[in-house]
Amino acid sequence: MKPLFLISVMTLNLLITPTAVSENIGHSDAHSHQDVSANESDNSHDVHHHQSHSVHPVESESDATEPDGQATLTRTDEIDRALAAGGAPIVADVLGVVCDFCAIAMNKIFGDQPEVAAVYVDLDTKALSLVLSPSSSLSDAAIADLAVQAGYRIAAIRRDEAALGVAL
Amino acid sequence: MSRLVGTVALLLLSLNSNISTARPVSYTGGVTLIEESDRQSTSLLVHFTPAHQWSIGLRGEHNRDQDYALYTLHPTWLAKRWFGANHQGNLYLHGGVGVATGVNGNPLGEDIAAHGGVMADWETRSLFASYRSRYLDAGHFGAQFVHAARAGFAPYIGKTGDLHTWLMLEIDHRPSERISMTATPLIRFFKGPVLLELGYTFSVNQPLINFTYRL
Numbered sequence: 001m002k003p004l005f006l007i008s009v010m011t012l013n014l015l016i017t018p019t020a021v022s023e024n025i026g027h028s029d030a031h032s033h034q035d036v037s038a039n040e041s042d043n044s045h046d047v048h049h050h051q052s053h054s055v056h057p058v059e060s061e062s063d064a065t066e067p068d069g070q071a072t073l074t075r076t077d078e079i080d081r082a083l084a085a086g087g088a089p090i091v092a093d094v095l096g097v098v099c100d101f102c103a104i105a106m107n108k109i110f111g112d113q114p115e116v117a118a119v120y121v122d123l124d125t126k127a128l129s130l131v132l133s134p135s136s137s138l139s140d141a142a143i144a145d146l147a148v149q150a151g152y153r154i155a156a157i158r159r160d161e162a163a164l165g166v167a168l
Numbered sequence: 169m170s171r172l173v174g175t176v177a178l179l180l181l182s183l184n185s186n187i188s189t190a191r192p193v194s195y196t197g198g199v200t201l202i203e204e205s206d207r208q209s210t211s212l213l214v215h216f217t218p219a220h221q222w223s224i225g226l227r228g229e230h231n232r233d234q235d236y237a238l239y240t241l242h243p244t245w246l247a248k249r250w251f252g253a254n255h256q257g258n259l260y261l262h263g264g265v266g267v268a269t270g271v272n273g274n275p276l277g278e279d280i281a282a283h284g285g286v287m288a289d290w291e292t293r294s295l296f297a298s299y300r301s302r303y304l305d306a307g308h309f310g311a312q313f314v315h316a317a318r319a320g321f322a323p324y325i326g327k328t329g330d331l332h333t334w335l336m337l338e339i340d341h342r343p344s345e346r347i348s349m350t351a352t353p354l355i356r357f358f359k360g361p362v363l364l365e366l367g368y369t370f371s372v373n374q375p376l377i378n379f380t381y382r383l
Contacts, residue, residue, distance in 0.1 A: 095251035098293050100360055101382055102256075103328050105195035123293065123328045126253060149196040151220045153251045 070158070071127030072165035074120050082118035082131035089163040090130040092143055093155040097126045105150040113138070113146065128154075129163075191382075192244040192260055192287065193223045199383040206340070207350060207374035208233050213242060221246045227264055235274040236309045238281050240266030250290075257290040268306040279307025285315075296320040296334060316340040320356070332358040338367065338376070352376050 073079065073089045083089060096102065103121035106128055110119040115136035120129045128147070132138060144154045194200050194217040202213045209232060215225025227242040242264040250257035261284070268281035285302035301315035320336030334356035341349045354367025354376055361383065367376035 093253075095253060096249065096256035098254075098256050098291050100328065100332065100358060101191050101194075101363075104361055104382055105198065108198065109195055121328060123326075149220055151193070151195055151246075151249070155253070 071122070071125035073163050074122040074125065074127065074129045076118070076120050078118040079120055079129060079131050085117065086134040087117045087131040088160060090132065090138070090143070090157065090159050091163040092128040092130070092147070092157045094121070094126055094128050094147060095153040095155050097121060097123060097152060099123070102152065106147070106152065109146050109150040192262060193217055193221065193246040194382060196220050201381045203379040205375070205377040207369045207372045207376070208342070215242065215244065230271065234309060235270060235272045236268050236276070236306065237271050238266065238268050238306060240264035240281065240283065255290065255292045258288065260287040262287065268309045276308055279309060281306040281309070293325050294322045296336065312342065312344055314340070314342050329360060334358070347371055
């Protein structure tokens with residue numbers, strides 16, 4: 001049994017590659033969208049930046065998605081208070097969020113950042129909603145890095161009007 | 169001192185595979201407490217995650233059938249995580265080294281022990297599958313290979329923070345045991361940082377009680 005076990009472990013070691021956490025995400029303009037390919041393999045980070053903004057009516061607060069399916073800011077009391085205080089909204093689509101442990105990880109990591117005034121992870125939309133503290137900033141690269149620390153990966157980031165789903 | 173530590177650990181384990189099943193690596197800086205009790209043994213693992221790819225923990229385990237306890241340093245490496253918009257898959261390698269010591273009058277004394285194995289899981293918000301294995305060499309207490317597979321589904325999909333419920337079936341294979349293969353239906357409750365699994369292995373009349381708390 002011992003040799004069988006050792007062979008199994010060695011074979012697995014040969015088959016696997018280290019968990020991909022390389023950060024190819026660059027800093028982007030605060031108002032840009034950042035799309036990271038949602039490739040099934042975690043080794044694929046194909047980052048595309050573009051400047052377009054979503055043009056859609058204000059979202060329904062109940063489902064926190066725009067008509068095209070993009071998640072928008074999930075509204076909670078904490079998030080509403082942070083918005084009222086003048087914080088900037090950010091929504092990030094997160095890959096791999098399937099349970100409350102995922103949400104806890106993201107809440108802990110992002111909630112510990114002084115730049116973040118409010119955070120919520122919505123399992124339905126697989127989106128991380130953030131509101132920054134007034135006059136604070138958090139780059140796309142920093143958000144992606146924090147998500148990696150939580151054990152997850154960011155697929156896209158929307159800010160301000162695009163995060164709220166408000167027509168420009 | 170070691171007798172005191174052992175006594176405290178055994179008390180903790182007296183609640184009743186023992187291969188940690190619920191996310192053995194946490195977020196960076198996270199601490200997790202995992203209690204597992206199956207048809208043969210009961211374990212308690214407290215692990216800390218210094219970086220998102222690995223955790224290090226202290227493990228105590230009581231083999232009720234053979235009257236020995238195991239105390240090991242237990243590292244786990246997240247070898248691979250697959251991400252998708254609606255799913256997550258993980259492959260872990262885990263190990264441990266420490267001591268095995270006789271309990272309940274077992275005269276075999278103490279010996280060095282080591283264990284290692286693999287775990288893999290894949291889940292969506294409504295489907296779950298996993299496999300785990302462990303080879304344990306407990307010195308003169310003997311060696312054991314265990315592996316188990318699980319499949320389950322969630323009868324409903326809860327929102328963030330809701331009570332999530334899963335119905336699962338675990339098939340457990342221990343070649344060295346008289347009844348080598350057993351099936352354990354179980355129910356998993358999951359709310360916030362708490363995960364509780366309750367099951368029963370009918371063929372050996374033993375409960376399964378697993379509890380996880382993530383700080």
